C-alpha cells in the first residue's frame with residue numbers, strides 16, 4: 001500500500017488553492033499507480049458536513065460554507081474517468097474500523113475523529129447511520145462547557161473547541177501559534193507527557209475527562225459496544241483514556257457496557273476508509289469501465 005501524507009493549510013488557503021492541491025496530489029498518485037492498473041475511485045475525507053452530492057454545506061474548522069467539492073475536484077481533474085466521492089472523515093474512519101483492525105466484527109461501534117474537527121462515525125446494527133440529510137454524527141458542536149473556549153462556529157465550549165487538535169495544542173503548548181502540520185506538535189505533547197511535565201499531564205487529564213463526557217453522551221444515544229477515538233486523541237490516549245474511563249463510569253446509571261479505546265489505524269483511518277468505500281462499489285457489482 002502506498003501512503004502519502006502532506007500537510008496543507010486548508011483552513012486559511014483560498015478554496016480554489018485547496019481544490020488545486022487536491023487535484024495535483026491525485027494526479028501524482030494516479031501516475032505513481034501506473035497506467036497498467038485501473039483507478040477505482042477517488043474519495044475525499046472532509047472534517048465537516050457532506051451532502052449526498054459530495055458538496056460541503058458547512059465545515060467550520062475549514063471556514064467552508066456551501067463548497068461544491070466533488071464537482072470542483074472533478075472539474076479540476078478534467079473528468080478523470082473514475083468516480084470522485086466526498087464523505088465525512090468520521091464516516092470513512094468508522095468504515096475502516098468496521099473493515100480492518102480489531103473491531104472488524106463489531107456491529108455497534110462509533111469512531112470519534114481527532115483532528116481539526118471532532119465528528120462521529122456511527123455504525124448501528126452493522127449499518128452506517130447517515131440520518132435524513134447525511135449529517136448524522138456531526139457532534140463537533142455539541143455544547144459541553146457553557147463557559148468554554150470560543151469555537152469556529154461562533155459559540156463557546158463546543159466539543160471541537162475543547163477536544164479538536166488545534167484546541168488541544170493551544171491549551172498544552174501555549175505560544176505554539178497557528179499550526180499547519182499538527183503531527184510534530186502532537187509529538188511534542190507526547191514527549192512532554194512522557195517526561196512527566198506537570199501542566200501537560202494535568203491538561204491531558206482534564207481533556208480526558210471531557211472526552212469521557214462526550215463518550216457518555218454518544219453511548220447514551222446509541223448503546224455501542226465500543227467507542228474508538230482516532231487522530232490526536234488516539235496518539236494521546238495513554239494520558240487521556242484513564243480519566244475518560246473514570247468519567248464514563250461515573251456518568252453511567254448502570255455499569256457502562258461500552259469500551260472506550262484508541263484506534264489502531266492511526267491518522268490514515270479516513271484514507272483507508274476512502275479506499276474501502278471505493279472498493280465497496282466494485283463489490284456491489286458496479287465494475288469500472290474499460
Ligand SMILES: [Zn+2]
Pocket residue numbers: 140141151152153154155156158159160161
Ligand atoms: Zn462550535
